[in-house]
Amino acid sequence: MSTSDIVDPVTEHLLDDPRITAVGLFFEAHTGLVDRFSAQLAEHGLSSVEFEVLMRLARSPGHELRMSDLAAQTSLSTSGVTRVVDRMDRDGLIRRRACPTDRRSSYAVVTPAGMRRLDETLPAHLDLIARWFTGLLGPEQLTALLEALRTIRDAVRPEATAGARGTAAAGAER
Amino acid sequence: MSTSDIVDPVTEHLLDDPRITAVGLFFEAHTGLVDRFSAQLAEHGLSSVEFEVLMRLARSPGHELRMSDLAAQTSLSTSGVTRVVDRMDRDGLIRRRACPTDRRSSYAVVTPAGMRRLDETLPAHLDLIARWFTGLLGPEQLTALLEALRTIRDAVRPEATAGARGTAAAGAER
DNA sequence: AAACAACTATACACGAGGCAACATTCCCTA
């Protein structure tokens, strides 16, 4: 085999592929936003996942969701959801409720304290979004971005499409 | 729609804010892509962060980067970089090199085996990107998306802007 | 020259999350 002299011209060329730079842009923007957001959320005693759990529950009818549905929406494993709910239950933000029809499953439901916490957190969070995301783009640029993102999201994550408010039947398709 | 008790009308209203749906779209698309990609990377024995480390090193001059610069680019902590490099050093994908001018710092440099691993992994990875990301959008839609992403990335993560190939002085602006 | 501040990498303890095993419950069929 030809050895060490030639490093690897093929790989060298692939590294500059526009597809690589595209995902690089996407992922770097994501981590940047996450850093900004999580710093603000930490001031209110919430981690990123805890905030997401709180949001997804609050947007659901009755402010509650079954554990497995919550896992599907957050792309956490079921055990991960169990532990997050344990934590937030201990903190009084959400509580468990036995499912009356199916004794296997249980609901996670936001407590009044949880809603209050969300109320405290959301305004500053929305400001942050406007500052580092939506506010940086022109109106038509923003709509174009959202349309592209929606296309990708729907393709790559069909089970989370029900996450939008108003769409009934969360987690019905399986 | 059940007329459930409205706990907090303010928060209720904020939950439907378009900014929330915007970041929701962004983050859900991200996690979806990460899931797809990491599944494929796992087949080649690489985690997502290991792949990113390998990529960032391979794109750098000499296929090497200082530990702290690597930490800055990947938004991992310095200790996190130490552990990843330990692992990949043990697997023979990269090795450490002492810095001749500054005895405090050390370099992480890709080994030939590491470049070979990258060579094995990249083609399928590029196919996956085309399938779930770039290929889903029209040309003008894609460029619009990339421009918007670049705007956000540059605003939110200025230290990683040097990640693009060809831009000299990685980690020079501080 | 000596003290001091700024960096760089590592060691250690901790929390977070995933996988696999497990107990329980539901559903369907023989």
Added chain:
DNA sequence: TAGGGAATGTTGCCTCGTGTATAGTTGTTT
């Protein structure tokens, strides 16, 4: 009316990454 198979949530064990403290190195100031 059992009984097998699928579904649901929880727990033990493991890996991974962070924050803090530590040691070693370099440059600066008096």
